[in-house]
Amino acid sequence: MVLYQLRSSAVKNGLLLSNFKVGSEAKDAGGFMKVSVSFDLQGPLPQILDFVNSVKSIAPNVWIEKTELNFTGETLQATIDTTSYWSPFPTKIPPLTEPITSLDSGEKETLARVSSFSQPSFVSLTPGAPRENLNPFGE
Numbered sequence: 001m002v003l004y005q006l007r008s009s010a011v012k013n014g015l016l017l018s019n020f021k022v023g024s025e026a027k028d029a030g031g032f033m034k035v036s037v038s039f040d041l042q043g044p045l046p047q048i049l050d051f052v053n054s055v056k057s058i059a060p061n062v063w064i065e066k067t068e069l070n071f072t073g074e075t076l077q078a079t080i081d082t083t084s085y086w087s088p089f090p091t092k093i094p095p096l097t098e099p100i101t102s103l104d105s106g107e108k109e110t111l112a113r114v115s116s117f118s119q120p121s122f123v124s125l126t127p128g129a130p131r132e133n134l135n136p137f138g139e
Contacts, residue, residue, distance in 0.1 A: 001059075001060055001120050002035070002037060002060055002062060002084040003020065003022070003037070004120050005058040005059070005060075005062070005118070005120055006037070006039065006055070006058075006062070006082075008120075009051055009054050009055065009058065010041060010051060012054075013043070013047040013048075013050050013051045013054070014043060014044075014047050015041050015042065015043035015047055015048065015051055016041070016042040016043060017039055017040070017041055018039065018040045018042070019038075019039055019040040019079075020037065020038075020039050021037070021038045021039070022035065022036070022037050023035055023036035023037070028085070031087075032085045032086065032087055033085070033086050033087065033088060034083055034084065034085050034086075035083070035084050036065075036081065036082070036083050036084075037062075037081075037082050037083075037084060038079065038080065038081040038082070039079075039080060040077060040078065040079050040080075041077070041078045041080060042075055042076070042077045042078075043075060043076065044074070044075065044076065045076050048076055048078050052064060052067075052080075054118075055082070057116070057117055057118055058117060058118050059114070059117035059118065059119055059120070060084050060085065060086040061084065061085045061086065061117075062082050062083070062084045062085075063082060063083050063084075063085070064080060064081070064082050065081045065082060065083055066080070066081040067079065067080050067081075
C-alpha cells in the first residue's frame with residue numbers, strides 16, 4: 001500500500017518516480033512495524049515540494065528521513081529516504097457478549113487524525129478468479 005500511495009501521489013503531482021528500494025520489515029522499540037523505502041523523484045521544484053507535503057497525510061503513516069536534491073537545469077532530481085510505520089492487526093477480538101465501552105478523548109483524537117489521512121483507492125482487496133498463464137516466462 002505504501003508503494004501505491006507514493007506512486008499515485010507522484011503521478012498526481014506530475015513527477016517521475018524511479019529507483020525504488022524497499023528494505024525488510026522490522027519491529028521498532030514501540031512495537032510498531034516499519035519498513036524503509038527510498039526512491040528518486042524528478043520534476044520541477046514546486047511539484048516536488050507539493051509531493052513532500054502530501055506524504056505526511058497518506059496512510060499507512062510515512063515519515064521522510066532524508067532528502068538529497070540535485071538541480072540540473074529546469075528540473076530537479078530528489079533522492080528521498082522514507083520509513084513507513086503501521087500496527088499489526090489485532091490478534092484477539094472482544095466477545096460479542098461484552099458491552100462496548102466508549103472511547104476516551106485521546107482515542108477519539110487519534111481516530112480523527114488517522115481518518116483524515118488519504119486512504120488508498122482499494123481499502124479491501126478482493127481476489128480474482130484463477131486463470132491460466134499461457135506464457136509464464138514472457139512479459
